[in-house]
Amino acid sequence: MKKIAFKVNGVARSYSGNPDMPLLWYLRDELHLTGTKFGCGKGLCGACTVHLDGEAVRSCITSMKSVAGKKIVTIEGLSAKGDHPLQKAWKELSVPQCGYCQSGQLMQGAALLKEKPKPTDQEIDDAMQGNICRCGTYERIREGIKQAAGVKS
Amino acid sequence: MSYVLRISRRGFLKTAFSAGALILCARVFPGKALDALAAEEWYPGVYLGIEPDGTVIIVAHRSEMGTGIRTALPMVAADELDADWARVRVVQAIGDPKYGDQNTDGSKSIRDFYAPLRQAGATARLMLERAAAATWGVPAAECRARNHQVVHAGGRTVGFGELVVRAAKQPIPGKDELRFKTPADFRYIGKGVPIVDFDDICTGKGIYGIDARMPGMVYASIERSPVLGGRLTSYDDKEARKVKGVLRTVTIEAAQPPYGFQALGGIAVIATSSWAALRGRQKLKVAWEPGANAGYESESFRTTLLETVRRPQKVVRSIGDVDAVFARGGTIREAEYYVPHLAHATMEPPAAVAEYKNGKVTAWAATQNPQAVQDAVAKAVGIAKQDVICHVTLLGGGFGRKSKPDYVVEAALLSKKVGKPVHVTWSREDDIRHDYYHTVSAMYLKAATDAQGRPTAWLQRCAFPPIPSTFDDSVRYGGDGELAQGWVDVPFDIPNLRAENGPAQSHVRVGWLRSVANIYHAFAVQSFIDELAAAAGRDRIEYFLDVLGRPRTIDFKAEGTKYANYGKPLDQYPWETGRLRRVIEVVAEKSGWAKRKPEKGRALGFAAHRSFFSYLAVVVDVQMDEQGRISIPRVDVAVDAGRVVHPERVRAQFEGAAVFGASLALMGEITAAQGRIQQSNFDDYPVARIGEAPKETHVHIVPSDGLPTGVGEPGVPPIAPALCNALFAITGKRIRQLPINKTKLT
Ligand code: FES
Ligand code: FES
Numbered sequence: 001m002k003k004i005a006f007k008v009n010g011v012a013r014s015y016s017g018n019p020d021m022p023l024l025w026y027l028r029d030e031l032h033l034t035g036t037k038f039g040c041g042k043g044l045c046g047a048c049t050v051h052l053d054g055e056a057v058r059s060c061i062t063s064m065k066s067v068a069g070k071k072i073v074t075i076e077g078l079s080a081k082g083d084h085p086l087q088k089a090w091k092e093l094s095v096p097q098c099g100y101c102q103s104g105q106l107m108q109g110a111a112l113l114k115e116k117p118k119p120t121d122q123e124i125d126d127a128m129q130g131n132i133c134r135c136g137t138y139e140r141i142r143e144g145i146k147q148a149a150g151v152k153s
Numbered sequence: 154m155s156y157v158l159r160i161s162r163r164g165f166l167k168t169a170f171s172a173g174a175l176i177l178c179a180r181v182f183p184g185k186a187l188d189a190l191a192a193e194e195w196y197p198g199v200y201l202g203i204e205p206d207g208t209v210i211i212v213a214h215r216s217e218m219g220t221g222i223r224t225a226l227p228m229v230a231a232d233e234l235d236a237d238w239a240r241v242r243v244v245q246a247i248g249d250p251k252y253g254d255q256n257t258d259g260s261k262s263i264r265d266f267y268a269p270l271r272q273a274g275a276t277a278r279l280m281l282e283r284a285a286a287a288t289w290g291v292p293a294a295e296c297r298a299r300n301h302q303v304v305h306a307g308g309r310t311v312g313f314g315e316l317v318v319r320a321a322k323q324p325i326p327g328k329d330e331l332r333f334k335t336p337a338d339f340r341y342i343g344k345g346v347p348i349v350d351f352d353d354i355c356t357g358k359g360i361y362g363i364d365a366r367m368p369g370m371v372y373a374s375i376e377r378s379p380v381l382g383g384r385l386t387s388y389d390d391k392e393a394r395k396v397k398g399v400l401r402t403v404t405i406e407a408a409q410p411p412y413g414f415q416a417l418g419g420i421a422v423i424a425t426s427s428w429a430a431l432r433g434r435q436k437l438k439v440a441w442e443p444g445a446n447a448g449y450e451s452e453s454f455r456t457t458l459l460e461t462v463r464r465p466q467k468v469v470r471s472i473g474d475v476d477a478v479f480a481r482g483g484t485i486r487e488a489e490y491y492v493p494h495l496a497h498a499t500m501e502p503p504a505a506v507a508e509y510k511n512g513k514v515t516a517w518a519a520t521q522n523p524q525a526v527q528d529a530v531a532k533a534v535g536i537a538k539q540d541v542i543c544h545v546t547l548l549g550g551g552f553g554r555k556s557k558p559d560y561v562v563e564a565a566l567l568s569k570k571v572g573k574p575v576h577v578t579w580s581r582e583d584d585i586r587h588d589y590y591h592t593v594s595a596m597y598l599k600a601a602t603d604a605q606g607r608p609t610a611w612l613q614r615c616a617f618p619p620i621p622s623t624f625d626d627s628v629r630y631g632g633d634g635e636l637a638q639g640w641v642d643v644p645f646d647i648p649n650l651r652a653e654n655g656p657a658q659s660h661v662r663v664g665w666l667r668s669v670a671n672i673y674h675a676f677a678v679q680s681f682i683d684e685l686a687a688a689a690g691r692d693r694i695e696y697f698l699d700v701l702g703r704p705r706t707i708d709f710k711a712e713g714t715k716y717a718n719y720g721k722p723l724d725q726y727p728w729e730t731g732r733l734r735r736v737i738e739v740v741a742e743k744s745g746w747a748k749r750k751p752e753k754g755r756a757l758g759f760a761a762h763r764s765f766f767s768y769l770a771v772v773v774d775v776q777m778d779e780q781g782r783i784s785i786p787r788v789d790v791a792v793d794a795g796r797v798v799h800p801e802r803v804r805a806q807f808e809g810a811a812v813f814g815a816s817l818a819l820m821g822e823i824t825a826a827q828g829r830i831q832q833s834n835f836d837d838y839p840v841a842r843i844g845e846a847p848k849e850t851h852v853h854i855v856p857s858d859g860l861p862t863g864v865g866e867p868g869v870p871p872i873a874p875a876l877c878n879a880l881f882a883i884t885g886k887r888i889r890q891l892p893i894n895k896t897k898l899t
Contacts, residue, residue, distance in 0.1 A: 017397075018397060018428075021428050022428065025426060025427050025428035028364075028427065029372075029426040029427050029428070030426070032366070033357070034357070034360070034361075034363075034364035035356070035357015035358065035359075036357070037361075037363070037500070037501070037549070038363060038427075038502075038578070039500050039501075039502075039581065040581045040834055040835050041431075041580060041581060041834075042581075042834055042835075042836070044581075044834060044835040044836055045500070045581075045835055047500060074357065075356065075357030076356065076357045076358075078356075078357075082352060082355060082356040087355045087356065090351070090355050091347070091351050091352070091355060094347075094348065094351070094801055094802075094805065096219075096348075096350075096351060096354045096355070097219030097220070097221075097805055097806075097809055098217075098218050098219030098499075098500065098501070098547070098548060098549050098550045098551075099219070099350065099351075099353075099354030099355075099359050099547065099549070100361060100499075100500040100501045100547075100549025100550060101500045101549075102354055102355065103357045106355065124843075125843050125844050128842075128843045129842050129843055129844050130842075131842075131843070132500065132835060132840060132842060133500070133812075133843075134498060134499060134500045134550050134552075134813075134840060135219045135500070135550060135809045135812075136808060136809035136810070136811065136812025136813055136816075136841070136846060137805070137808070137809065138812060138841075138842075138843040138846045139808060139846070139847070139848065139849060139850060140805075140808070141843065142843065
């Protein structure tokens with residue numbers, strides 16, 4: 001089978017399995033990067049969000065063949081020391097509850113801040129609408145993004 | 154951190170402690186060597202040790218699903234020990250009955266273990282103080298533990314770690330010798346510490362059930378009967394086995410009623426990866442004999458339930474003579490309410506890995522109840538309970554779903570057949586279609602009112618398939634526990650009041666969901682009282698307080714009512730209407746209730762409710778645009794939960810409960826046709842997202858020195874009625890059937 005080459009968190013990787021396999025399962029089952037979560041498998045919940053060339057994508061509906069030549073960043077690679085401004089804000093504001101959705105929330109939030117460093121409340125809500133948190137931490141997610149962005153509440 | 158014990162096959166304790174540690178209460182764990190260190194029998198499930206380097210190790214025996222309990226309970230022990238939190242390590246317990254109750258359910262972790270953990274801390278502290286006194290040859294009364302060392306009145310100090318050897322030789326002090334801190338001396342209780350799992354969670358290192366791995370494990374995905382109780386009649390797995398990575402298929406025998414915690418049964422595809430298992434499963438051709446529940450139609454069942462509550466039913470509480478008042482005529486109001494099935498939809502679906510080997514099972518599971526795992530797995534694979542070792546991972550949400558261990562049973566059964574550790578992950582579709590659903594319910598309420606609109610007689614009837622029927626399928630009437638959840642304890646001071654309960658049969662598995670029967674009982678009662686207030690043309694809160702009456706303790710015994718009170722004696726946890734009144738006054742003030750001016754498309758709604766011994770009052774600020782789109786700019790919650798141990802996490806629980814409550818009220822509904830659940834994923838079973846959730850939730854904790862009470866669940870029940878009461882104020886339409894999106898509001 002043809003080899004697919006790409007990078008995950010800065011490390012060059014290649015894959016020669018079924019090209020239709022979603023990236024999510026490659027990350028979780030083959031690289032054991034289990035920070036990227038499964039929540040729905042259909043692009044409905046955002047738990048599996050990673051960055052593909054800097055953009056937030058749902059890894060559960062991103063096939064391996066579509067990542068050829070791309071740079072993938074997962075929650076494990078978001079920052080070297082767990083000190084991305086969002087990760088800091090998340091801890092300062094105690095955003096997580098069960099924490100399961102939070103990898104996806106952080107990756108989605110980080111992509112938003114890259115595109116819009118000073119987002120409005122509405123821009124935050126629009127960007128985060130695809131990320132479900134069943135524990136209901138939305139208010140603190142919004143606050144966390146604003147704190148990381150340095151925008152006043 | 155210490156969570157990495159997950160793959161260890163060595164003895165759990167040996168990895169947690171070094172040889173020279175002072176260990177209290179070793180009876181928590183199995184293993185003979187450690188029993189030699191066992192403390193007196195009066196420690197229900199607390200485990201605390203100190204390493205010679207001074208590290209204090211505290212075992213969390215309750216499950217972490219987002220409440221912060223894995224931090225909060227150890228923090229209580231650390232406070233009483235006067236330990237430095239930075240030098241405390243939390244270790245998660247395996248399931249073991251020696252531990253006392255581990256079922257992290259019923260909002261009771263702090264309630265039931267606050268005192269035992271303080272005892273553990275106080276015991277260790279006293280032993281350290283005595284050890285220091287012996288070292289120095291001074292009276293123990295002159296020695297005090299302070300910030301991880303013992304300080305003598307004369308100024309000398311010695312670290313906890315240095316005292317370990319001598320302290321370990323101290324006799325365990327009796328309970329009456331212990332000295333407890335006064336609240337003024339608390340370092341952490343009432344203030345809080347950072348949650349121990351946040352670093353892992355924010356970097357993707359937290360290990361949940363879905364992430365647990367065992368060497369050599371394989372993955373399973375299981376096709377189950379679409380109808381509860383259906384049997385596999387034939388299957389063709391030829392195509393499935395052709396999928397690369399699929400190893401084989403394995404059948405699991407169909408569960409027999411009562412379903413309890415059994416594996417449902419079905420056919421599992423075993424593969425070398427999650428995806429191969431899922432793909433293989435899609436290629437299975439399976440035929441089912443649907444069985445007795447194939448006739449279940451939730452729409453017609455709704456009618457059945459409503460018909461049930463229109464007729465007289467079993468009386469579960471009676472004060473005065475309701476019938477005589479109704480017979481006199483006058484102003485009478487009636488209303489019927491309906492709440493559908495709900496699914497838990499935890500973000501992490503049920504997941505576990507288990508290995509059957511040499512007559513023993515080791516499991517790593519996202520479970521709220523590791524001892525139930527032991528029981529259910531032991532029964533299913535035919536071994537003794539103590540031969541099931543259940544390690545508890547983080548839980549990606551629980552809400553009651555993960556107190557039922559059927560998915561761990563599946564993993565264990567499959568491992569026995571396959572001869573390897575098997576990881577079972579439910580897909581979202583599995584989760585939505587095979588849940589232990591929140592039951593479906595109908596309520597009928599009727600009141601006669603006087604000239605002020607005050608009720609002179611009040612009748613309430615409910616019917617719902619009871620949770621006990623999951624464990625005994627002959628049960629039809631609500632359990633005492635269910636009826637105690639906001640039904641027989643309606644607190645209004647009404648001279649004639651009767652509560653009834655009718656029978657109903659279940660056709661799906663039903664189980665506890667965050668606040669359980671309080672959800673539908675509070676929806677009906679808190680809506681109906683609002684209806685009466687509206688009919689009387691009175692302010693809702695003023696009216697509620699009038700009907701609630703003067704502060705009193707409800708005397709269930711004197712009135713002859715059987716009231717389960719969440720399993721606790723009423724003298725210890727009485728039902729005090731004055732505490733409800735107090736939180737109502739607080740929420741009225743904080744929400745600006747009285748000052749609120751009428752506004753088109755926007756209104757406040759109110760509800761107040763006691764559950765799990767906590768008193769709640771909420772005001773929900775609701776907005777509706779011309780298209781009927783609803784938003785919730787603000788929720789105010791006032792709560793009396795007794796002494797609050799970790800205020801920040803308590804706030805978080807009530808914020809989350811407001812979202813959970815709004816979600817079920819606005820859009821939560823599971824339906825069945827021909828016995829099959831019609832929803833499957835977040836597209837057809839929507840839950841609140843950031844745009845639908847309350848934008849701000851303000852939690853007002855009413856200071857209290859009372860016994861700590863529940864906080865995980867009580868925030869949910871008042872939200873739906875408060876929301877509907879606000880919508881009535883906006884639209885004049887009364888919503889009596891959830892979810893709200895069933896009703897056209899414009
Ligand atoms: S798992 Fe990918 S969006 Fe839900
Ligand atoms: S923190 Fe639990 S799902 Fe978001």
